[in-house]
Amino acid sequence: QVQLVESGGGLVQAGGSLRLSCAASGLVFIRYGLGWFRQAPGKEREFVAAINWSGGSTNYADSVKGRFTISRDNAKRTVYLQMSSLKPEETAVYYCAAALGSGTYVRESQYDYWGQGTQVTVSS
DSSP, X not given: OOEEEEEOOEEEEXXXXXXXXXXXXSSOGGGEEEEEEEEOTTSOOEEEEEEOTTSSOEEEOTTTTTTEEEEEETTTTEEEEEEOSOOGGXXXXXXXXXXXXXXXXXXXXXXXXXXXXXXXXXXX
8 A cells, every 4th residue: 555654853943954754655656746744733734845756846835935845766765855944833743745646736635645744843
């Protein structure tokens, strides 16, 4: 079956950096666009970043542009989210997701598979 397994979360101080990884199995990786979402306590899940099948196209939420970078390694079947200049309000569970297709996708409903999430805590 399809599995998306996130890793790399943890506790970081405000202004710090963290890199999340998401390893995929059970799907034809290059047929999927990939995305990162996050859900803070008491809030709805929100879009963070997306990347197309080749890595040649990316899309970011305005709040993370210039600080976060999404990338993928198709040989390793892994997508990454490099986060820098982190803020306390970005404390959340971060989820990766896979959407069948060649584009970059920003809506949750466009995604077919989801990981279990990894906690990121940014201390002030």
